[in-house]
Amino acid sequence: MDCLFCKIANGEIPAQIIYRDDLIVAFDDINPQAPQHKIIIPQKHIATLNELRGEDSELIGYMVQSAVMLAKQLNIAHDGYRVLFNCNAGAGQSVFHIHLHLLGGRRMNWPPG
Numbered sequence: 001m002d003c004l005f006c007k008i009a010n011g012e013i014p015a016q017i018i019y020r021d022d023l024i025v026a027f028d029d030i031n032p033q034a035p036q037h038k039i040i041i042p043q044k045h046i047a048t049l050n051e052l053r054g055e056d057s058e059l060i061g062y063m064v065q066s067a068v069m070l071a072k073q074l075n076i077a078h079d080g081y082r083v084l085f086n087c088n089a090g091a092g093q094s095v096f097h098i099h100l101h102l103l104g105g106r107r108m109n110w111p112p113g
């Protein structure tokens with residue numbers, strides 16, 4: 001499948017991988033929007049949040065728990081961090097394999113742009 005994040009997950013395209021297990025891969029964003037900007041993807045290809053099925057609930061929960069674990073490891077948990085999914089082009093999704101952004105290390109403004 002011609003998917004950038006599947007290729008990062010299977011090692012065809014290199015990335016600064018910071019965590020990997022059977023379910024997920026986490027790596028540095030190539031164009032960081034904050035001092036810490038990590039991307040967490042499922043190993044399973046799911047194009048957008050709109051394609052989520054009931055059976056994916058545990059996987060999504062696990063992605064969020066993993067973001068919290070990484071935030072603690074990166075020492076941004078206390079000051080604050082943001083985790084988010086963009087869904088479809090109108091929200092800024094540019095890679096169509098769902099991914100959780102983990103951003104921290106600076107003040108996060110609200111509302112986002």
Ligand code: 5GP
Pocket residue numbers: 004015016027028029030031032039085086092093094095096
């Ligand atoms: P989206 O805009 O789809 O929510 O987020 C996609 C993210 O993937 C962007 O923040 C972008 O910088 C990042 N990205 C795009 N291509 C690559 C790549 O080849 N390697 C890595 N590490 N990140 C990428």
Ligand code: ZN
Pocket residue numbers: 003004005006007044045046096097
């Ligand atoms: Zn994919």
